Amino acid sequence: MPxxxxxxxxxxxxxxxxxxxxxxxxxxxxxxxxxxxxxTLADCTGLRILGLKRRAxxxxxxxxDHSHWLIHLGMSGNLRIIKPSEPFKKHDHLAITLSNGLQLxxxxxxxxxxxxxxxxxxxxxxxLSGLGPEPLSPEFTPEVLTQAxxxxxxxxxxxIMDAKVVVGVGNIYASEALFHAGIRPQTPxxxxxxxxxxxxxxxxxxxxxxxxxxxxxxxxxxxxxxxxPGYFRQSLSVYGRAGEPCRVCGTIIKQAVLGQRSTFWCxxxxx
DNA sequence: ACTGGCTCCTGAGGGC
DNA sequence: TGCCCTCAGGAGCCAG
Numbered sequence: 171m172p173x174x175x176x177x178x179x180x181x182x183x184x185x186x187x188x189x190x191x192x193x194x195x196x197x198x199x200x201x202x203x204x205x206x207x208x209x210t211l212a213d214c215t216g217l218r219i220l221g222l223k224r225r226a227x228x229x230x231x232x233x234x235d236h237s238h239w240l241i242h243l244g245m246s247g248n249l250r251i252i253k254p255s256e257p258f259k260k261h262d263h264l265a266i267t268l269s270n271g272l273q274l275x276x277x278x279x280x281x282x283x284x285x286x287x288x289x290x291x292x293x294x295x296x297x298l299s300g301l302g303p304e305p306l307s308p309e310f311t312p313e314v315l316t317q318a319x320x321x322x323x324x325x326x327x328x329x330i331m332d333a334k335v336v337v338g339v340g341n342i343y344a345s346e347a348l349f350h351a352g353i354r355p356q357t358p359x360x361x362x363x364x365x366x367x368x369x370x371x372x373x374x375x376x377x378x379x380x381x382x383x384x385x386x387x388x389x390x391x392x393x394x395x396x397x398x399p400g401y402f403r404q405s406l407s408v409y410g411r412a413g414e415p416c417r418v419c420g421t422i423i424k425q426a427v428l429g430q431r432s433t434f435w436c437x438x439x440x441x
Numbered sequence: 442a443c444t445g446g447c448t449c450c451t452g453a454g455g456g457c
Numbered sequence: 458t459g460c461c462c463t464c465a466g467g468a469g470c471c472a473g
Contacts, residue, residue: 173466204449204468227467245467246451261451280450282467297469324444333468341466387466409466430446432465 172243174305174338175381175402177227180249184274187251188219188231192269200263203278204244207264208287211239219268226301226337230292237289240297244282250275302336305374310336312368319359319367326362327355328429330374339374342387342409345434347373349408354440355433356426380405408434 172180193214201207218234229249231239243249254273258265264276264285276285292298302318303309318335319326327348330339339347348355350373353366362370380402381387387402407417412425412434421438 176466202450242467244450245465278450279452280465280467282449321442322444328444331468343466429444 172227172245172247173340173343173381173387174227175343175378176386177224177229177243177338178382179386180243181222181224181229184249184251185222187270187272188268188274189221190218192216192218193266194269195265195267197265197267198263199258199265200261200281203263203281204242204284205286207285211285211287214239214287225292225298226304226333227340228298237287238292240284240286240288240292240295241276242284244278244280244284246280247276247278247283250277300334302332302334305336305338305378310371310375312364312371315371316364316367319362322359324359325356325428326353326359326370327433328431329359330370331429331431336374338378341431342406343374343377343381345409346407347377349434349436349440350377352440355428355435408436410434 193216196212196215198207198211214233214237217237220232220234222232223230227242229239229241229243231241233239241249251272252275254265254267254271256273256275259277261279262275262277263281264274266274266276268274276283288295303314315336319329322329327344329335330347331341331344345355347370351366351370353362353370384402384405387406408423411423414423415421416423416436416439419436419438421436423434424437425432425434427433
């Protein structure tokens, strides 16, 4: 499921039900995630949830004893708010019952996700400390991207998917942003001119903003915390459209593998 | 410092 | 109906 827009939508959906609420019970049904669910997670019973924020595709949940949950949805994870009486579905790995009578469920068939209990400042955590700028922040500028591209001869698509360069650009939105910038995914990053990098900076921001405003992209299993789908899929210009005509010029959309990931582009609109 | 390849895991879909 | 193969929205880690 999740790219940055999907994580953001999920967070906005669950936030009102969690903030200021006390944790009554934590059930771990399957601890084998990307890294094992922290044994100390159970100790969080009785703590209050102070707030939630996002960094890259990580959700960070701040607890009343100044520890945090570091949550990642991986490739197939979701978080939903439900009534505790709802039967467990296959791959419902965590159930966190709250003082407001609701329950947070973590569901993740492929188990590439993560649900860790950490102490200390999350910003200094190993997985967060080396990350690049948020694509929607003022820190994400053409200058930053130009600097990052200078030494990179890899295809620009794989470079914008590198979280050290900019966070939150996953496989769908990498192809989409390059289409909107008119740049072929195979182009070595270091070869791009300043104006083209500036265009790409704007395209990345716009694609992610638009996806958030349309509720994210539902491909297979992304649903909102209330179970409804996202509508960005119908706005996709190239992703998943190999063999279909470009919506702008009618040229057949091409597909190739770049850095082990499927990549889509229009040979006419993108040079 | 950069690059490409590998890895974790389950499920869906296509071909036969 | 079943079996086998390929592919999937992430991303850390490793060797070269």
